[in-house]
């Protein structure tokens with residue numbers, strides 16, 4: 036869709052911002068450009084809408100060299116969102132959002148109706164329409180920035196650190212909202228960030244740049260975590276990539292055992308016979324009730340008479356990741372994770388060791404790095420063959436995603 040072919044860009048002062056970049060970005064997906072400060076991410080982004088012209092090579096959009104398209108026409112099909120939203124301070128929110136439709140010659144009435152629609156789409160109340168940007172919070176302004184970029188329904192969106200100027204809680208909300216929007220809109224998005232966590236959370240594909248404007252690796256988040264191309268990428272991705280990789284392994288792939296799961300009506304002797312330090316007590320529908328420490332069981336009676344330790348949170352085999360499962364194990368008094376099905380019934384339990392075996396078994400194909408092989412993976416779409424992809428990985432809801440006491444989400 037967007038193709039960089041041997042593209043280089045040097046600024047007049049001699050700085051090489053981008054060095055021989057070849058990259059093909061999939062249609063309808065989010066490609067994240069990530070790397071340390073000054074590695075050429077913004078320059079790369081701005082070459083897509085001709086705010087910056089390459090000094091060598093070709094950028095093409097849907098097969099057409101963008102130099103053949105005049106810049107204003109090109110930009111009509113490309114929304115652009117920047118860090119501080121860049122709203123016009125003396126225009127109302129509605130007029131800010133209506134900017135591009137008006138530029139396109141829409142009638143005022145139609146442009147405003149479209150702006151009102153977009154205000155709702157980005158989750159802002161209609162009464163904000165008449166306010167000015169300074170009367171909105173930073174997070175709300177960013178939403179307006181996104182709405183404005185969507186004004187003419189462009190197929191392509193360029194986003195340069197759009198959520199980095201707001202506090203972490205608002206940022207997480209905006210990111211979640213952004214994922215929701217993209218599921219609906221299927222835009223082709225190029226997203227710049229210096230934060231690898233954001234890249235992994237949002238990207239269908241990630242291009243990691245190194246200083247000097249060189250592409251270090253272009254891959255899916257899963258493969259980046261499993262097979263960093265070199266020490267630079269491994270260092271940039273972080274020490275905890277093993278744990279983060281678990282976000283891409285479906286909990287359904289974890290092997291569970293049920294020897295330590297017993298109904299409340301069971302005699303205490305059965306719990307002792309399980310030869311486990313902890314037993315999970317379930318009701319007659321196999322819904323989890325809590326844990327009993329076998330060493331503290333009364334002499335006789337049933338498990339219903341025994342004191343229960345709190346369950347902790349469960350993980351769902353129908354949507355959670357192995358990372359949620361690991362979190363469930365680490366936070367459980369028994370150190371066992373409780374896996375439940377879609378109805379909240381217990382399927383079985385596993386400890387951290389068993390969970391890590393599932394991650395090891397989940398094969399992630401070697402990095403392709405090849406530009407042509409850029410997979411077309413879209414949010415909410417099916418994973419590539421052979422690559423496990425859980426919802427958690429995309430919602431960023433990995434750790435602690437299991438629901439308290441029942442696994443219903």
Ligand SMILES: Nc1ncnc2c1ncn2[C@@H]1O[C@H](COP(=O)(O)OP(=O)(O)OP(=O)(O)O)[C@@H](O)[C@H]1O
Pocket residue numbers: 046047048050051052070071072073074075076077078079229
């Ligand atoms: N207008 C300019 N004139 C000269 N050099 C520039 C100009 N803009 C950027 N550069 C240089 O080009 C290189 C790449 O800059 P760019 O802004 O693309 O990097 P970046 O990865 O987006 O950085 P950051 O994460 O800090 O925003 C840097 O060395 C930068 O100093």
